[in-house]
Amino acid sequence: MGVTLTILSLIVLIPLTAVALKAAHQSPEAFWAAAFNDRSLAAYRLTFGAAFVAAAVNGVFGVLTAWALVRYEFPGKTIVNALVDLPFALPTAVAGIALATLYAPKGWVGQFLTPLGIKAAYNPIGVVIALTFIGLPFVVRTIEPVLRDAAEDVEEAAASLGADRLQTIARVVLPALAPAWLTGFAMAFARGVGEYGSVIFIAGNMPYKSEIAPLLIIIQLEQFEYERAATIAVVMLAVSFTMLLVINAIQAWSRRFD
Amino acid sequence: MRAVGTHRRATDDPAWTKAVIIGVVMLFLALVLVLPLVAVFVEALRKGVGAALAAISNPDALAAVKLTLLTALIAVPFNAVFGLCAAWAIAKHDFPGKAFLITLIDLPFSVSPVVAGLIYVLVFGLQGWFGEWLLDHDLKIIFAVPGIVLATIFVTFPFVARELIPLMQEQGTSEEEAAVSMGAGGLTTFWRVTAPNVRWGLLYGVLLCNARAMGEFGAVSVVSGHIRGLTNTMPLHVEILYNEYDFVGAFAVAALLCLLAVVTLVLKTALEVAQPGVRGRGGH
Amino acid sequence: MTISIRSIEKKFGRYPALNKVDLEIADGELLALLGPSGSGKTTLLRTIAGLEFPDAGQVLFDGEDVTFASAAARRVGFVFQQYALFKHMTVAKNIAFGLDVRKGKDKPDKAEIARRVEALLKLVELEGLGKRYPSQLSGGQRQRVALSRALAVQPSVLLLDEPFGALDATVRKSLRKELRRVHDATGVTTIFVTHDQEEALELADRVAILNKGQIEQVGTPDQVHEEPETAFVCGFVGEANCFDGRVGDGRFSAGALQLPASGLRDGSATAYVRPHDFVLDDAGFEVRVDRAHVQGALTTVNATTLDGRPLEISASRAEAARFAGTVRISARKAHVYAA
Numbered sequence: 001m002g003v004t005l006t007i008l009s010l011i012v013l014i015p016l017t018a019v020a021l022k023a024a025h026q027s028p029e030a031f032w033a034a035a036f037n038d039r040s041l042a043a044y045r046l047t048f049g050a051a052f053v054a055a056a057v058n059g060v061f062g063v064l065t066a067w068a069l070v071r072y073e074f075p076g077k078t079i080v081n082a083l084v085d086l087p088f089a090l091p092t093a094v095a096g097i098a099l100a101t102l103y104a105p106k107g108w109v110g111q112f113l114t115p116l117g118i119k120a121a122y123n124p125i126g127v128v129i130a131l132t133f134i135g136l137p138f139v140v141r142t143i144e145p146v147l148r149d150a151a152e153d154v155e156e157a158a159a160s161l162g163a164d165r166l167q168t169i170a171r172v173v174l175p176a177l178a179p180a181w182l183t184g185f186a187m188a189f190a191r192g193v194g195e196y197g198s199v200i201f202i203a204g205n206m207p208y209k210s211e212i213a214p215l216l217i218i219i220q221l222e223q224f225e226y227e228r229a230a231t232i233a234v235v236m237l238a239v240s241f242t243m244l245l246v247i248n249a250i251q252a253w254s255r256r257f258d
Numbered sequence: 259m260r261a262v263g264t265h266r267r268a269t270d271d272p273a274w275t276k277a278v279i280i281g282v283v284m285l286f287l288a289l290v291l292v293l294p295l296v297a298v299f300v301e302a303l304r305k306g307v308g309a310a311l312a313a314i315s316n317p318d319a320l321a322a323v324k325l326t327l328l329t330a331l332i333a334v335p336f337n338a339v340f341g342l343c344a345a346w347a348i349a350k351h352d353f354p355g356k357a358f359l360i361t362l363i364d365l366p367f368s369v370s371p372v373v374a375g376l377i378y379v380l381v382f383g384l385q386g387w388f389g390e391w392l393l394d395h396d397l398k399i400i401f402a403v404p405g406i407v408l409a410t411i412f413v414t415f416p417f418v419a420r421e422l423i424p425l426m427q428e429q430g431t432s433e434e435e436a437a438v439s440m441g442a443g444g445l446t447t448f449w450r451v452t453a454p455n456v457r458w459g460l461l462y463g464v465l466l467c468n469a470r471a472m473g474e475f476g477a478v479s480v481v482s483g484h485i486r487g488l489t490n491t492m493p494l495h496v497e498i499l500y501n502e503y504d505f506v507g508a509f510a511v512a513a514l515l516c517l518l519a520v521v522t523l524v525l526k527t528a529l530e531v532a533q534p535g536v537r538g539r540g541g542h
Numbered sequence: 543m544t545i546s547i548r549s550i551e552k553k554f555g556r557y558p559a560l561n562k563v564d565l566e567i568a569d570g571e572l573l574a575l576l577g578p579s580g581s582g583k584t585t586l587l588r589t590i591a592g593l594e595f596p597d598a599g600q601v602l603f604d605g606e607d608v609t610f611a612s613a614a615a616r617r618v619g620f621v622f623q624q625y626a627l628f629k630h631m632t633v634a635k636n637i638a639f640g641l642d643v644r645k646g647k648d649k650p651d652k653a654e655i656a657r658r659v660e661a662l663l664k665l666v667e668l669e670g671l672g673k674r675y676p677s678q679l680s681g682g683q684r685q686r687v688a689l690s691r692a693l694a695v696q697p698s699v700l701l702l703d704e705p706f707g708a709l710d711a712t713v714r715k716s717l718r719k720e721l722r723r724v725h726d727a728t729g730v731t732t733i734f735v736t737h738d739q740e741e742a743l744e745l746a747d748r749v750a751i752l753n754k755g756q757i758e759q760v761g762t763p764d765q766v767h768e769e770p771e772t773a774f775v776c777g778f779v780g781e782a783n784c785f786d787g788r789v790g791d792g793r794f795s796a797g798a799l800q801l802p803a804s805g806l807r808d809g810s811a812t813a814y815v816r817p818h819d820f821v822l823d824d825a826g827f828e829v830r831v832d833r834a835h836v837q838g839a840l841t842t843v844n845a846t847t848l849d850g851r852p853l854e855i856s857a858s859r860a861e862a863a864r865f866a867g868t869v870r871i872s873a874r875k876a877h878v879y880a881a
Binding site (some may be wrong): 018151153156157158159160161162163164167171174175176178256257258 | 691872
């Protein structure tokens with residue numbers, strides 16, 4: 001017990017305090033200027049926007065994947081099931097260079113996008129692609145157990161009351177999944193906001209355009225602007241904590257119906 | 259009411275819906291997950307097996323492999339032991355502030371790896387709290403191996419504990435109480451009763467912890483200083499080679515890391531098949 | 543509505559759940575499907591509902607073949623064992639669901655739906671609870687919501703799967719009366735599944751007894767209790783002492799126990815005697831009384847025949863004192879079945 005708390009404090013709590021103290025080690029005006037200048041605002045917009053879009057994409061395909069894994073039998077299901085966790089197991093830098101190569105203008109996928117006028121890599125779209133890769137398992141693995149435990153008798157009840165399959169899915173199945181879906185979405189979003197390794201290779205990292213907030217921290221660090229780096233970190237930490245609270249609130253809310 | 263023969267049960271989807279959903283899922287997964295995996299190996303072998311092997315056996319690459327293994331060798335056992343202790347404290351005991359402790363353990367999952375690296379720079383870096391003291395005693399943490407290990411421990415902190423807490427909670431305390439009533443001491447009870455009951459969950463957590471420890475990029479990148487042959491882990495080495503346009507080299511080292519990922523997934527799947535109870539509890 | 547089940551067969555893998563089942567259910571009847579677990583009673587109920595489809599045979603509603611019609615098309619009301627309430631919907635929304643999913647001109651307007659929901663809440667005595675969520679109700683209340691949700695679509699048949707299985711004993715008794723009352727008020731043909739013979743005998747107009755995927759007997763509660771057609775029914779419905787013996791020359795004998803068994807072929811046979819059918823009789827056979835204990839108005843006597851067969855006798859309280867030491871008894875009624 002005491003050991004647990006000591007180690008936790010040494011490794012987690014004290015260093016986190018260091019960030020807050022460092023950021024507070026400047027005037028409010030300087031803090032504001034470092035936190036919310038045009039360049040950092042653009043970086044937040046891209047980071048949060050891309051994380052949101054990627055989480056939404058995963059929200060759609062994650063539900064379908066979980067549904068197929070739980071409800072259907074098909075050849076290669078075990079492999080598909082294992083593959084879903086690839087983003088957990090594959091180092092992000094590897095994912096980054098692979099995605100950058102695939103979606104570069106002359107890459108395997110990029111060459112088909114270029115004629116359509118779509119520039120994927122070295123563009124905000126690239127950031128979304130990387131974050132989609134990173135976030136997928138969060139959505140699938142949050143929904144899957146809930147779907148597996150969901151009693152099929154409510155679907156039978158809906159059918160016996162005259163609902164067609166679409167009505168059953170829309171009014172009975174999906175609403176019951178909503179808390180898990182929102183939790184998975186929030187987790188994928190939170191992870192996407194902080195992601196660095198897989199993004200920097202494909203993003204192009206152009207200030208004001210395709211530069212993410214974590215990269216901004218690194219750039220400030222390399223210029224020995226520790227206060228400024230800590231300031232951006234504090235903003236991101238605030239968002240992380242908010243997401244944690246949101247996830248906990250969703251789960252508390254969903255327990256109301258059990 | 260007409261006797262139209264559907265033969266389809268109320269919980270089944272129509273065949274065409276099944277086909278469409280499975281098709282869409284397969285296509286999406288192929289595009290997002292499989293293609294990158296394949297690309298790594300194809301790019302690594304673009305100039306033949308020889309070139310790839312040469313890139314891997316380059317002294318700098320070997321140093322990176324060594325450092326990665328060393329880091330994992332310290333971080334994973336540390337977090338395994340900590341995870342066991344923390345899960346035991348949380349699942350088998352009641353105390354004020356328990357919820358707060360769980361949140362703290364989870365915290366590293368919700369902090370950006372870059373921020374994780376930054377905090378250690380702020381504490382142990384030259385300008386940091388202990389910077390001068392460390393300099394006086396000729397100790398180096400940031401831009402050196404200890405910093406890399408610390409940052410890795412931070413980002414992989416929750417894996418084992420998270421896996422074990424729900425497992426231990428499910429098992430309750432009756433077996434422990436039985437052991438204690440037969441005269442076993444606290445430590446004996448822990449090693450003879452609690453730990454064996456969660457060994458598969460522990461293995462599961464260690465597996466995921468190890469994959470992340472070997473693959474961590476953001477946090478390690480901040481504290482490493484990128485000194486070739488000294489403070490370069492494999493993922494960092496991949497970045498350096500890639501940025502120098504040595505694509506075959508970058509992808510050859512990346513392919514090694516891919517193999518690690520594939521082995522992790524195979525072991526994880528095998529564990530899930532053999533021990534259905536351990537299957538992933540929540541996110542990572 | 544009348545329901546005809548014709549030679550229904552259903553296998554799960556290699557395990558036969560239903561084996562050539564025939565059953566006729568009259569309009570407005572309250573029928574119990576009674577049997578031990580694994581007897582196929584739930585499968586039969588689900589086949590009638592369209593939640594399972596048989597491998598062979600037919601299901602007819604008012605003479606019309608609905609064997610493969612979907613559950614949604616059949617207009618049956620189904621009450622699930624675990625209620626299967628929609629937990630993210632209020633009680634009122636749950637009850638309104640079947641009306642709400644109707645399309646076009648079949649769908650009643652909002653006011654009409656609200657009126658019907660109110661009437662149903664009143665019918666099952668849950669007025670004022672329409673805005674609650676299922677998680678805020680007791681088990682018995684959830685059961686009533688499930689019942690009124692099934693009734694909301696004005697089903698042509700009401701099917702209930704172990705409707706009282708998850709409830710404690712007192713709630714179960716009051717809900718039994720409730721179901722009978724609702725059935726009499728609506729007149730809807732009703733079939734319920736149970737493994738509890740007391741429940742089946744108390745509640746149903748007729749009882750169908752299933753065993754190993756086959757119907758053993760269909761009859762009124764009195765018929766299945768007093769005139770069981772098979773050894774299984776005799777053993778399953780009501781209490782019975784069971785004796786293995788032989789039939790010869792129209793008489794059954796098992797040790798000292800002798801019973802008439804006219805019409806049975808010679809050979810080994812089993813006799814069943816209800817505890818209350820053993821009476822004191824000086825012309826009977828001897829048994830040693832081991833224990834007599836009073837249970838309300840009746841006394842249960844445990845005794846052993848001289849050749850060591852245990853048996854149970856049910857006597858009135860007045861007679862209880864006479865059961866002591868060694869007494870002579872005979873069976874005034876028995877059922878003998880060839881083995």
